[in-house]
Amino acid sequence: MTPFDEMRLGGQARDPYEDYQSWFDRQDAKRLKQKAGDAERVFRRTGITFAVYGDQEAAERLIPFDIVPRIISGKEWRRLVQGIEQRVQALNAFLEDIYHRQEILRAGRIPREIISGNEAFLPEMIGVKPPGGVYTHITGVDIVRTGEDDFFVLEDNARTPSGVSYMLENRETMMQLFPELFQQVKVRPVENYPQLLRDSLARVKPELCEGKPTIAVLTPGSFNSAYFEHAFLADQMGVELVEGSDLRVVDGHVAMRTTQGYRRIDVLYRRIDDDYLDPLTFRPDSVLGVPGIMDVYRAGKITIANAPGTGICDDKAIYSYMPEIVEFYTGRKAILPNVPTWRCSEPDSLAYVLEHLDELVVKEVHGSGGYGMLVGPAASKKERAAFAKKLKARPKNYIAQPTLSLSTCPILTSKGLAPRHVDLRPFVLVSDRIRIVPGGLTRVALKKGSLVVNSSQGGGTKDTWVLDD
Amino acid sequence: MLLGRSANGLYWMARYIERAENMARLVDTGLRLALTQTSASSDEWASVLTSAGVRDLFEQGNDAFDTATVTNFLLRDTANPSSVLSSIDTARMNARMVRTALTRETWESVNEAWMAMHRMLKRRVDEQDLPAVLDAVKRETALIRGAFQGTMLRNEIFDFAQMGTMIERADNTSRILDVKYYVLLPSAAWVGSPLDNIQWQTILRSVSALRSYRWTHEGDFNPANIADYLILNRRMPRSLAFCYRHICDSLDYLADEYGVRQRCNEMADAKFEKLKTAAVSDIFDEGLHEFLSDFIRDNAALGNQIATDFRFY
Numbered sequence: 022m023t024p025f026d027e028m029r030l031g032g033q034a035r036d037p038y039e040d041y042q043s044w045f046d047r048q049d050a051k052r053l054k055q056k057a058g059d060a061e062r063v064f065r066r067t068g069i070t071f072a073v074y075g076d077q078e079a080a081e082r083l084i085p086f087d088i089v090p091r092i093i094s095g096k097e098w099r100r101l102v103q104g105i106e107q108r109v110q111a112l113n114a115f116l117e118d119i120y121h122r123q124e125i126l127r128a129g130r131i132p133r134e135i136i137s138g139n140e141a142f143l144p145e146m147i148g149v150k151p152p153g154g155v156y157t158h159i160t161g162v163d164i165v166r167t168g169e170d171d172f173f174v175l176e177d178n179a180r181t182p183s184g185v186s187y188m189l190e191n192r193e194t195m196m197q198l199f200p201e202l203f204q205q206v207k208v209r210p211v212e213n214y215p216q217l218l219r220d221s222l223a224r225v226k227p228e229l230c231e232g233k234p235t236i237a238v239l240t241p242g243s244f245n246s247a248y249f250e251h252a253f254l255a256d257q258m259g260v261e262l263v264e265g266s267d268l269r270v271v272d273g274h275v276a277m278r279t280t281q282g283y284r285r286i287d288v289l290y291r292r293i294d295d296d297y298l299d300p301l302t303f304r305p306d307s308v309l310g311v312p313g314i315m316d317v318y319r320a321g322k323i324t325i326a327n328a329p330g331t332g333i334c335d336d337k338a339i340y341s342y343m344p345e346i347v348e349f350y351t352g353r354k355a356i357l358p359n360v361p362t363w364r365c366s367e368p369d370s371l372a373y374v375l376e377h378l379d380e381l382v383v384k385e386v387h388g389s390g391g392y393g394m395l396v397g398p399a400a401s402k403k404e405r406a407a408f409a410k411k412l413k414a415r416p417k418n419y420i421a422q423p424t425l426s427l428s429t430c431p432i433l434t435s436k437g438l439a440p441r442h443v444d445l446r447p448f449v450l451v452s453d454r455i456r457i458v459p460g461g462l463t464r465v466a467l468k469k470g471s472l473v474v475n476s477s478q479g480g481g482t483k484d485t486w487v488l489d490d
Numbered sequence: 491m492l493l494g495r496s497a498n499g500l501y502w503m504a505r506y507i508e509r510a511e512n513m514a515r516l517v518d519t520g521l522r523l524a525l526t527q528t529s530a531s532s533d534e535w536a537s538v539l540t541s542a543g544v545r546d547l548f549e550q551g552n553d554a555f556d557t558a559t560v561t562n563f564l565l566r567d568t569a570n571p572s573s574v575l576s577s578i579d580t581a582r583m584n585a586r587m588v589r590t591a592l593t594r595e596t597w598e599s600v601n602e603a604w605m606a607m608h609r610m611l612k613r614r615v616d617e618q619d620l621p622a623v624l625d626a627v628k629r630e631t632a633l634i635r636g637a638f639q640g641t642m643l644r645n646e647i648f649d650f651a652q653m654g655t656m657i658e659r660a661d662n663t664s665r666i667l668d669v670k671y672y673v674l675l676p677s678a679a680w681v682g683s684p685l686d687n688i689q690w691q692t693i694l695r696s697v698s699a700l701r702s703y704r705w706t707h708e709g710d711f712n713p714a715n716i717a718d719y720l721i722l723n724r725r726m727p728r729s730l731a732f733c734y735r736h737i738c739d740s741l742d743y744l745a746d747e748y749g750v751r752q753r754c755n756e757m758a759d760a761k762f763e764k765l766k767t768a769a770v771s772d773i774f775d776e777g778l779h780e781f782l783s784d785f786i787r788d789n790a791a792l793g794n795q796i797a798t799d800f801r802f803y
Contacts, residue, residue, distance in 0.1 A: 065605070066598055243587045256590040267495050278494045280646065280800040281748050 025168045025428040026440050027091065037094040037488055040206045045089075050437065056198045057088050057433055063194055085481035086191060087432040088198065091443055091463040095209075095490040101164065101172060101447070102457055104357030107347060109160050109449045112179060112334050114350035116156040120146045120330060130349050131342045136333070140387070141180075143295060143330035145302055149319055151328040153225035153452060158290075158326035159218070160449040161185075161462075164357070166428040173360045173425070175444060177340060180332035181292050184462040184482075185448050186250035189214060189257075191484040192460070207489040209459040214448070215257030217456055222288045224452035225324050234287035234324075236260040237277060239268070241293050241309045251292050265293075270313040275323050288324040289314075295329045337386040337420045338364060361423060365416040374421040375412065378405045381421040382472075383412065396472060398424050427472055430483065432465060442466045444474050445485065459487035492591070497650040498802035499588040504654030506581035507600070510574045510607075511631040512662045514624045516542055517564050519696035521620060524557050526688060535560040541669045541696070544572055557617060565623070566611045574627055578607045591647045599637040603630035646747060649740035650800070656740075657793050660733035661786060663720055666696050668782040687711055693720070697728040717778065718770040730785065731765040737792070738762045744800075752799040757792050761785075 028035060034042035064083050093101075118124050119136055126133050136142050161182030163175045192211055196203055219236065226234035240251035242264050255262035267277045268286070276283035291298065297307040302315040317323050333339060339346075341362040347355040363370040363381075374381060383395040395408045412419055429440035447461035463483040464474035474480040520538040532555035539545040539560065547570055552559050565574045582604040589597045607627060615623050642648045670693050690711040694700040697720065706723070707715045724731045738758050745751045773781045797803065 066602060067594075243583065248586075252586075252589050261491070261493060262590055263493065264495065267493050278801050280492045280494055280497045280650075280744075282801070284491060 024426045024440070024442065025166065025171075027166070027428050027430045027443070028089075028438075028440075029431075037092045037097070041090065041092060041202075044202055044205055053088065053433060054435075060086050060088060060194050060198060063197065064190070067190075084187065084476045085467060086194065087465060087467075087481050087483050088195070089431050089433055089438065090195065090484045090486045091430045091445070091465075092486045092488065093445075095488050098459060098487045101357070104172070104174075104355070105162050105164075105447060105449055105457060106455050107351055107353070107356050108162060108174065108177070108343070109157065109451060109455060111343075111347040111350045112160065112177060113154075113156050113451060115346050116328070116331055116334065117154065118350070119333070121148065125346070125349055128349070130345050131339075135336075135338045135342075139333055139336060139338075141295070141330070141333040141336055145315060146328070146330035150321075151225075152227045152321065152324040155225050155326075155451050156328040156331050157334065157449075158221060158225065158328075158451055159185075160327075160451065161446045162449060164445045164447070165360070165425060166445075167426055168428075172357055174343070174357050175360055176337075177334050177343070178446070179327060179334035180294065181327065182446070182448065183247045183250055183292075184446055184464075185214060186253040187482050188448070188458075188460055188462045188485065189253075191462075191482055195484045206486070208486045209489045211458045211460040214458045215254060217450055217458065218254070218290075219258040219260070221450040221452040221456065222290060222324070222326055225326070226287050227321050227324055229322055230287045235285060236288040236290065237263045237286050239263055239265070239289050239291040239293060241265075241297070245292075247292065254290075260290075265297075265307075265309045265311055268311040268314075270311065270317055273317065273320065273322060275311060275314055275317050286323065288326065290326045295332055298325075298329060337362075337384055337388070338366070338417075341420055360425060363421040365412060365419040365421060370421075371412070371416045374419075375409055378409060380424060382424050383408065383419050383421045385418055386420055387418075392477070396424065399472070424472065430463070430465065432467065432481070432483075439469065441469070442472050442474065443483070460485045492646050492650070494801035494803070496588045496591055497646070497800050498797065499584040500591060500647060500650040501654035501796070501802070503581050503584035503588065503600070504651040505658040506577045506584065507603075507631055507634055508655045508658040508662070509572055510577035510581065511628055512659070513542060513564055513572060513574050513577060514627040514631075515696055515698060516666075517561055517620070518624045519692055520560065521557065521624075522695065523688070523692055532556065537669050538564075541666050542572060543665060544570055558614075561617075561620060562614055565615065575607060575611050578604050593637070593641040595637040595641045596634070599630075599634045603634055606630050644743075646744060649744055653737055653740050653796060656733040656736045657789060659728055660730050660737075660789050663697055663728050663730060663733070664782050664785050664789070666693060667717070667720055668779060668786070671778045671782065690716055699726060699728060702726065714770050714774070717773060721773065722765060722768065722770060724766075731762070734758065734762040734765055741796075754792060754795040754799045757788070757795055761788060761792070 028038045028042070061083065064086060115125065119142070125131055126136065157179040159182055161178035161184065163178065164172055165175045166172050188211060222236050223234055236258065237260055238251055238255040240248060240262055242248065245251070252262055261277060263277050268275055269278070269283070270276070271283045274285045275289065276285050293309050296304045297309040299310050299312060299315040300307045301312045314323065315329070318325055318329070340359065341364050343359050344355050363374050365371045365374055374383065378395070379397045381397045383397070385393045388394060395404065397405065400408070427442040427444065430443045431438035432441045443463050443465045445461050445463055447457055450456045463485040464476065464480050465483055466472060466474045467479060467481045476482070516538050520535055523534040535555040535557065536545065539548050542564060548560070548563055551569060552563060563570055563573065567573045568576050570576060582600055585592060585597060585600040607630060610623050610626055638651065670689065691700055693716065694703050699719070703716070703719055706719060719726055719729065721730050723729045724735055726732055741755050741758050745755055
């Protein structure tokens with residue numbers, strides 16, 4: 022079956038791509054290739070790079086950027102927004118619940134052990150009320166599409182979703198390369214994201230904080246693969262970029278060491294995992310965090326975004342219950358469906374999955390970044406047999422999903438346009454309101470036929486346009 | 491408001507950019523001496539290594555003081571933390587850490603210099619290509635300086651970087667003088683010999699001051715004038731007095747802005763006062779070597795005091 026192509030349908034441009042197509046038809050192929058080269062030079066010169074773990078050779082690589090935009094109509098977007106808002110509301114209600122009364126467990130809607138036995142569940146957060154009641158200040162919801170009206174949520178990223186800097190830089194680059202194109206196609210802007218983020222974080226400052234809060238971004242340091250993004254966001258928001266070694270608890274507050282002494286921080290946008298946040302509470306060997314920050318947090322004197330313990334939402338076993346979770350907290354069916362998911366922890370499902378390995382995608386429940394997964398149809402017999410062994414040894418560790426026929430969007434290759442599979446990560450900001458900038462990060466598998474879009478696995482990115490129609 | 495760690499990053503970024511440039515200049519000087527062949531070139535390379543403060547390190551891994559080995563060590567060897575390549579790596583690493591404190595132009599000039607130097611120094615450089623490579627290194631650092639001076643707001647960020655540049659530069663100039671101090675010592679046997687002239691010119695060349703010295707002293711190469719020029723002349727951009735004038739400027743601005751004068755202010759002021767009031771004859775009376783040794787030690791101590799007073803760590 023040919024996958025759904027978002028640009029072309031039956032030899033014609035789909036509605037959202039009409040204006041782009043007519044512009045594209047007027048372009049000189051050589052000039053476009055040259056522009057693609059220009060884009061790469063822009064990225065390298067400005068140092069928009071990421072590090073690939075386990076890749077000694079290329080300590081710093083560029084995420085390949087494709088100059089063909091991924092276009093979403095205003096109508097499509099409005100529907101997505103409804104679904105995303107509902108889902109993110111449910112995620113926050115769910116987190117509030119599991120760290121307080123655990124109604125959803127009492128109601129028997131999800132099994133107790135996927136919470137209690139989950140490493141990402143933090144008992145230290147039980148009974149703690151985060152400032153403003155917000156858990157996931159920033160959420161990345163990964164969405165895939167299989168047809169005109171068929172959108173699915175593939176993953177929730179509530180721990181520390183990344184990629185928003187690419188959304189912004191991709192747009193910036195496109196506007197530099199093709200200014201005339203933006204006059205012909207009305208694209209909704211995304212560049213106010215940093216201001217919205219700052220405003221969002223300020224709205225959930227600790228109740229005890231008077232006046233304007235001091236905000237900082239906490240990075241593990243310049244060797245981290247996403248360091249560029251940390252620095253970028255701090256810069257764009259006009260806040261300090263701090264490391265664990267800059268911070269300590271002074272007089273009951275978290276404070277950063279400046280050239281004039283320690284200064285209090287009210288809101289910390291942290292880009293390090295829970296485990297590393299506080300060596301006194303979590304991993305004692307962590308040097309990335311701040312000793313004692315959890316005490317300050319419990320005392321309501323700092324906002325940590327995202328709240329500790331939100332990572333449980335990234336868990337794929339929890340994901341498999343999202344339809345129930347959305348219904349339980351919002352009283353309505355999920356607007357955006359999940360991808361059908363088999364939990365290998367259930368014997369019937371496991372048997373089914375083992376029998377149909379050649380059709381399924383199998384993922385680790387705690388995995389991310391495209392590591393440790395099996396794409397059945399693309400794997401060899403030997404690979405599948407090896408994976409079956411792992412699966413039988415630890416069934417609880419895996420879920421399986423049908424291999425979706427992900428939609429495609431063309432990329433510019435040396436032979437002209439060629440369809441490649443894409444997904445979409447919109448970024449959702451939660452404070453006393455929910456805000457979503459119209460756009461997101463479109464990741465694209467650059468290899469023909471490949472379904473893996475992760476940048477660590479050879480994926481690229483595209484600018485994502487939401488039309489103002 | 492500036493993080494202590496950022497101040498530290500700015501300071502070291504600037505020091506290492508300065509160091510990369512000084513290293514290229516030293517190699518240039520060594521090369522010229524090796525070409526003139528009035529002295530044994532191995533002696534000259536040894537003294538270049540001493541000026542760079544890396545002679546011990548060199549001897550641990552190498553035994554031949556020839557042009558190819560020494561230039562490779564000074565330009566490319568990553569085991570040498572002061573090589574051009576190591577210096578630009580460290581400079582960029584620090585710049586990357588503080589990139590939100592830099593203007594786009596400054597960051598990009600550092601990043602581009604880093605890319606260019608890695609391209610040029612990917613492989614051993616042929617002796618015939620050395621002059622072009624050294625010029626390119628100096629051009630890259632000049633571009634950084636231009637972007638920095640031309641676009642950075644004069645605030646604490648600027649001051650910490652400027653102090654890094656000036657402390658590194660003062661260290662460099664005093665080391666070059668110290669290594670050559672025996673040439674500057676008035677000794678009847680040496681004065682006026684051809685070797686003598688070349689040595690003096692070498693010193694001036696290695697701080698890019700040969701032409702400007704001629705303007706100032708009309709080509710009269712004598713020890714007192716050269717020492718005066720490189721130590722006390724406040725208009726000469728690599729002299730110790732010049733460096734300290736800028737260090738004191740920066741420290742004064744910081745003291746005004748922060749509303750507090752600290753130990754580092756006193757130390758810098760005292761040093762600058764001495765450079766302002768001393769006559770070159772006093773320095774020769776004290777002993778040039780003793781003067782320079784003291785200076786190098788105090789200069790390093792000032793760097794440490796700045797780190798302490800402004801909470802770099």
